[in-house]
Amino acid sequence: GENVEQHPSTLSVQEGDSAVIKCTYSDSASNYFPWYKQELGKRPQLIIDIRSNVGEKKDQRIAVTLNKTAKHFSLHITETQPEDSAVYFCAAPRGSNYKLTFGKGTLLTVNP
């Protein structure tokens, strides 16, 4: 079955609002949780990641929170801008060989 479930599949916000995307994972052995951003027609690129020894990590307007007990982690984007519009993917690499599978993705649209 799926290792990672991602919600919502689409998200539309007004410029300046916050956006939150949530992922749940199944393998309790996972300890690294990256988020990738894919702009239209481009390749996915890492924007932020978190390891299981911390509960939150911030990088300017982007933050990721992790709840290992509940097995979920979330991406938070504050003060959204039109250039934040993209598809966002979460992942929870698992196994000793780090099988890198992604959630289904969230299409974020920031309306000016």
Place this chain on the structure above:
Amino acid sequence: DAGVIQSPRHEVTEMGQEVTLRCKPISGHNSLFWYRQTMMRGLELLIYFNNNVPIDDSGMPEDRFSAKMPNASFSTLKIQPSEPRDSAVYFCASMMGGDTEAFFGQGTRLTVV
């Protein structure tokens, strides 16, 4: 380093033809992944290699798909025979292993007519 390099960038082929996609990972990276991306199915992992050895090919859709990694600097994904439903963007990615960033190539847009 120029990053992960994929070729060709675009491929249009007729149904039944053989298609070969190529990938050069970043030097020093020991994990390589092949993905297929479509609107309906998202970013699907097809197969991945660790130190040139195929670890998990459970995502390969059927026997028409095969992948090889003869050395640390080159991998191929082959579809034979191709079908219209194989039309998608195929990405290759490499990483140093473990909990590190995966770097994607620019992708190959495959169209089978």
